[in-house]
Amino acid sequence: MGAIQPICKGCGQPIWGNYLRALGATWHPEHFLCAGCGQMIQGSSFQVHQGFPYHIECYNRQIAPHCIYCGKPLIGEFLVDYWGQKFCREHEKQFPHCSYCGRLVLPQQQEQDAETIRCPVCRSSAIDTSAEAKPLFSRVIRWMNSQGLMYNNLKLSLDLCGRAHLNDLLREGNVGHSLGATTSAMYTQNGRFVRAEINGIAVLLGLPAILFQGVTVHELGHVWLIVTGVHQLPPWAEEGSVNCSPIATTRKPIPLRVAITA
Structure with missing residues (x-):
């Protein structure tokens, strides 16, 4: 019996002359074509996408994802x-x-x-002025009220401030975190709590709008605890009780994942 004649995957006909092997099949050289440009692939270098061969240049131009920062095709x-x-x-x-x-x-x-x-x-979307902050501040207060957090007609003020001033407020003992502070004073007599005076909240200038709203919710949570008479909680308990906003209020590491070009 004679040897089985190879069949070209490109045209389906027997191959009588030279042929090449690629992608688990045999081909007439002139039928091994780039799926991107339709031209013959010469040499041993090509890229495969969804089972089809491509010139390296065609793959990079048409298929490969490109870096958002430098525009280069992402290979590997x-x-x-x-x-x-x-x-x-x-x-x-x-x-x-x-x-x-x-x-x-x-x-x-x-x-x-x-x-x-x-x-x-x-x-x-940065909040850089009081005019930009005011409608968002009012919206957050209405949302807090809708959740059952009321402030007994307390006139709440908002102070947009730079980093240095915010750090000063936090060093003075006002509650809050690195992006905002609740400015208040506690008065005691003979070691017993007498009253609390709430001046308002301060939020770091220049936060993007979504983060500004999250920080505002967080600080208004501190205000609500004071208004309702919840005092002298340990810091971890107070921060935990007000850190329930549906909007992220702290800067956290953004996870990255590694991908590989198919």
């Missing part, structure tokens, strides 16, 4: 951030992270003399 391992943005691994150490959302911030996107590093996305 790359990183994907919480927001689904794909980028080269080396950029993780080249560029700083946004202080609020964790996106990388390119040098040309960085603000001069800024207290914190903000990406363009967070900067676009």
Whole structure:
């Protein structure tokens, strides 16, 4: 019996002359074609996507994901951030992270003399003025009221402040966290609580709108505890009781995942 004649996967006909083996099949050389441009693939270098061969150039141009920061095709391992943005691994150490959302911030996107590093996305919704803060502050108070947290007609004030002033407020013993503070004073007599005086809340200037609202909810939680007579809780208990906002109020590491080009 003679040898079984190889069959070209491209045309389905027997191969009588030269042929090549690729992707688990045999081909007439002129029938091993790039799925991107339709031209013959010559040489041994090609890329495969969903079972089809591509010229390296066609794959990079048409199929491969591209780095959100430098635009290069992502071949092999790359990183994907919480927001689904794909980028080269080396950029993780080249560029700083946004202080609020964790996106990388390119040098040309960085603000001069800024207290914190903000990406363009967070900067676009930043609360920088009282006029911008007032409607959001009122909305948060209405939401708190709808959850049953009332303030006994207390006139609540909001102070947008820079980092230095906020740090001073926190050092003075006002409750809060690194992005906001509840300014209040406790009066005692003979070691017993007499009354509390609430001046308002302070929130760091320049937070993106969603984070501003979360910090405001958190600080208003401290206010509610004072108004309802809950005093002298240990710090961990007080922070835990007011840290129930549906909006993130603290800056946390943004997880990255490693992906590999198929």
